[in-house]
Amino acid sequence: MNRKYKIACALTVLTLALAGCASKGAKVEEAKPNPLPKLVQAKTLVPVFSTNVASASEADPLRLRLDVDNGVIFVINPNGEVEAYRGKQRLWQKKVSKQGLSSGVEAADGLVVVGSSKGQLYALDQATGEEKWSAQLSGAILAPSLIHAGRVISIANDGTVYAHEAATGKQAWTYNLPNVQFSLRGQAAPVPLDARNVLIASANAYIYALDAVSGAPKMQRRVAVTEGRSDIQRLIDIDGDPAVAGQFVVTTSYQGQVTVLDLVSQQVVWSEDASSIQRPEVQGNGVFVAQTDGKITAYEITTGSKLWENDQLLNRQLSNPVMLGNVLVVGDMDGVLHLLNPATGEIVGRSKTSGEVRTLRVIDGQLYAATRKGAMSVWQNR
Template identity: 25%
Template sequence: MTRRVSRWGAACLVLPLAVWVSGCSLFGGDTPKPKELQALTSAGTARLLWSSRVGSVEFPLAVAASGDRFTVADSSGTVVALRAQDGGELWRAQVGDKLAAGVGSDGRFAAVVTRNQELVVIEAGQVLWRKAMKSPVMTSPLVAGERVFVQAVDRSVHAFDAQDGRKLWELARPGDALLLAHPGGLIPYKDTLVVGQGPRLAGVDPLRGTMRWEANLANPRGTNEVERLADVVGPLVRVGDLICGRAFQSAVGCLSAARGSLVWNRQNAGSVGVGASPELVVGSDALSRLTAWRTTNGESLWTSDEFERRQLTAPLVVGKGVWVGDFQGYMHWLDTATGKAQARLQAGSSPIVTAPVALADGTVVVVGKDGGVHALRSD
């Protein structure tokens, strides 16, 4: 029997061939109240630039930023490209089915995966092609080099020609008794595709699908399969030659993609990805306590518990600040030097469900569970 563990389900579902368990239900018990937000004493400010809206988001959405646009999607299968400057709609498409994963885009092609396990690729608002996937997908596709890369829940990786849907290669990994139904890691590095494979990161030749290197992000320990579950979760972050990320409920660390070797890792039990810059890596643990480590060597820089149990998103490091969203629709801006909150604004009334993403000009976009798309900037 194959078993999958997910933090997106609300209950345990027992199926003939799979068991899906929510991340929350792994631990059980009553949930303590989130920490109340404290009054800010700093002089920092954050501005809401514009808001737009799609339908509700009930799946692991990633916002795709490219050039001067963002591409988003909702659960119903609507995919929308928006101008970063003002939120103006560039195009809108409907794929005809509810979504399980998305969206990936290089600015020209956009890709999503439906609940019926179909990969759908769109160009300028028109569906170009569809391909059936053999396994469920929860990780947003990666579109790069006129190719579409898809990572399935079983952590197999598939490559397709972006223009015509021709399958180029498939890289499967040995079956595990326990799989994590959670967005995994998929990121480009120069001429290498870096993917999460269980607790490891693997460098893959994007043209042939052959393995170039493997390195452990975490070394799972435990007496049973659940305790040893330490799959890499997204988003991964590239900082120069380093790829930094998280292994589920296990560790945070950085690897050298040039050498294919671990630089450092630190124990930290969490389930969402990290943010990073050349100076620091920031991650949120299972209790929403934020920790910063020095990017080059993993030295601990600071820890903040002012957002305990506020169900934080993955952080985003922009300049001298760290952006992170919470379950009440607040976006928080922290000082990278101290971890102290400098500013906050309520982007919407529903939980922020995407990791913040940014363009070169500092515009940051997030999406709420109710479909609110919000662009903001710190001063």
């Protein structure tokens, strides 16, 4: 049985659903999300662009992120289509897969790359949407690929890392991550470490540095531990993308820790207990983490000291936090985009999209949001 499907129920309501998996038949009282706090003179974001695609399953934690390259926005539709927009003008729309798509978009070097739950990897021409090449992987593709150093790096959910030549689609190498018996249904995307190497995070709480061109391993390091007694309690996946900030790599793990690793010494600088499946945000000396219980915590990057913690959004199923200009933005289950003061953690404003916010990105000073209901939108800070 494919390891990513063994406890798919675990991400329905995260901790509560995990409790249901662990004790079948036991009644679990669902924690209610905190009501929205009242705000005085609330800030809002300025909408720039929006479109709607098909919704994703509530039980499937797909993060169908948008991407942008050369001023063109590329949007994925879970029903199998990819669309390209310049401003509000749609340049093209292509049906890529009759079986649907399951990964977010990666756009670079003239390519648009997407993947399916059947392990099909597609590379399209940015200008026309025409397929340039495709490849078959050994498992579902749940995270966006990475185009880096002339390679398209992708991860199948059976733990196999693939590299294909960006120009031709020819397979260059594979790397097998250690098999994990139980894991959440999700996968961190590969991220660039430097001009040559990439970082891969896995369900066994390790991160791996691989040479993008040859596939040669350069580093492996455990960045989280667990003290759980059962298989469910010992889940410690790194599902949020690692954040590279100078000489540091910041990771978060489910039922684990937020950890800062020094790339020079390859030693852990500090580690603090925190459960998160989202990518941490790093800005200046601050590390910002949205935890699975809805707390947002800020740490000092070199010492791990807690700068502040906000618990006003408990049980609101938060997205990854991102910095947009001078505000920290995080989305929630109702499509609310919360604006926080990064120095104090105070909520200073909000805007609204439609559906549970799954991914946030900031590119060239604009916020790109994707929700479970298929709302894809771009925002600016006032």
